[in-house]
Structure formats: C-alpha cells, structure tokens
Amino acid sequence: NAGVMQNPRHLVRRRGQEARLRCSPMKGHSHVYWYRQLPEEGLKFMVYLQKENIIDESGMPKERFSAEFPKEGPSILRIQQVVRGDSAAYFCASSPPGGFGYGYTFGSGTRLTVV
Amino acid sequence: SQQGEEDPQALSIQEGENATMNCSYKTSINNLQWYRQNSGRGLVHLILIRSNEREKHSGRLRVTLDTSKKSSSLLITASRAADTASYFCATDANTGTASKLTFGTGTRLQVTL
Numbered sequence: 001n002a003g004v005m006q007n008p009r010h011l012v013r014r015r016g017q018e019a020r021l022r023c024s025p026m027k028g029h030s031h032v033y034w035y036r037q038l039p040e041e042g043l044k045f046m047v048y049l050q051k052e053n054i055i056d057e058s059g060m061p062k063e064r065f066s067a068e069f070p071k072e073g074p075s076i077l078r079i080q081q082v083v084r085g086d087s088a089a090y091f092c093a094s095s096p097p098g099g100f101g102y103g104y105t106f107g108s109g110t111r112l113t114v115v
Numbered sequence: 116s117q118q119g120e121e122d123p124q125a126l127s128i129q130e131g132e133n134a135t136m137n138c139s140y141k142t143s144i145n146n147l148q149w150y151r152q153n154s155g156r157g158l159v160h161l162i163l164i165r166s167n168e169r170e171k172h173s174g175r176l177r178v179t180l181d182t183s184k185k186s187s188s189l190l191i192t193a194s195r196a197a198d199t200a201s202y203f204c205a206t207d208a209n210t211g212t213a214s215k216l217t218f219g220t221g222t223r224l225q226v227t228l
Binding site: 031033035041042043044045048056059091093095103104105106107108109111 | 148150155156157158159160162163203205214215216217218219220221
C-alpha cells in the first residue's frame with residue numbers, strides 16, 4: 001500500500017500560469033481532502049471530495065481554484081492564473097468510506113512556488 | 116475564528132525529558148487528532164481521541180481530552196532527538212455529511228542532546 005501519493009513534489013510556476021496538483025488516495029479510500037499550508041502556519045481546509053462529487057468546498061477561494069475527483073484517476077487541484085500569494089504547500093489527505101472518525105493519511109505535499 | 120490553538124508555540128527540551136503540548140478549541144467536536152510534521156514533510160497521524168474518551172495512550176504518547184474545557188494535551192515521555200518536529204492538533208466537528216479537520220498553528224518541539 002503506497003499511501004497517499006502526490007505529485008509533483010515541487011512545482012514552480014510564473015505568475016499567470018496554471019498549476020495542476022495531483023493526488024492519488026490510499027487504496028480503498030474514497031474520500032479526498034485538500035489542505036493548504038502557508039509558511040509557519042497550520043493547515044487550512046480547502047475542499048472535500050468523493051468520487052465525482054464535491055462534498056464541501058467552503059475553504060476554496062472563489063476564483064481561480066477548482067478541484068475534481070473523477071471516477072478514474074487521481075484528484076486534481078487546479079489553480080489558474082497563479083499569483084505570488086498562491087505559493088504554499090498543498091497537502092492531500094484521504095480516508096476510508098465513512099470519512100469521519102478516522103485518522104487521515106496525508107501525502108507528502110506539493111510545494112508550489114510562484115515566481 | 117481559528118479552531119485548535121496550540122500552546123506553547125515553541126518548546127525546547129533535552130533528550131530524556133517529557134514534552135507537554137496543549138490545544139484549545141472552540142466548538143463541539145466528534146474527535147480530536149494529533150499530527151506530527153517534520154520540517155518540509157507531510158503530516159503523520161499520531162493519535163485520535165473521541166469526544167467520549169478522556170485519555171488515550173500510544174507508546175510514549177499520552178493524550179488527554181477535557182470536553183468541558185474544550186482542551187487537549189499531548190505528552191511525549193522520554194523524548195528523543197528524533198521527536199524534533201512540529202505538532203498539530205486537529206478537530207473533527209463532523210457537521211453532518213461533510214467531514215473536515217481544523218488545524219491549529221502548531222507547537223514546534225526541539226529536542227536537544
């Protein structure tokens with residue numbers, strides 16, 4: 001069991017470009033969560049997805065950010081027209097069916113740097 | 116408002132000593148979890164305590180939960196240099212269909228030889 005896989009580990013984008021972050025949950029996990037961590041801060045919830053379904057996107061910025069978890073393939077967090085303030089570590093976590101009540105397994109994160 | 120505030124923000128101890136970190140939160144919860152994060156790495160789940168539990172142990176870790184005070188503590192006994200990391204508490208409010216964790220800002224623990 002390879003755990004939660006995120007790629008790329010590091011991503012550098014120029015202002016105005018698009019960033020695509022991928023997350024493959026643990027085998028058997030059907031719930032995916034995306035969190036963002038700014039330097040020296042805790043993680044902030046962004047979005048919670050199940051297969052083909054966005055359950056809670058209350059932490060997503062209203063513009064430029066979107067997330068999906070298709071029937072096949074990894075979950076994608078997409079940031080359009082990146083700005084310097086998007087520079088952060090983005091973590092994905094997954095949990096088994098039932099979602100809550102279990103410790104979440106986190107990936108190693110994608111560190112996005114916008115130059 | 117921020118749920119899950121850790122105290123202290125930073126803690127430096129010598130190897131062999133015990134480390135205690137505290138976490139306070141604001142709303143009702145279903146469970147509270149503690150995670151460790153080594154510098155530049157992802158989070159590792161340490162322990163989960165449910166709202167109807169008061170204390171839980173896992174190896175050198177001891178977690179307490181006081182729902183009346185909305186607080187939790189994480190005790191690491193006989194600390195080692197490898198325990199150096201940031202420790203975060205996270206609350207799971209489970210508001211119905213959605214489940215998400217709310218993290219505190221963390222305690223940076225430094226264990227010196």
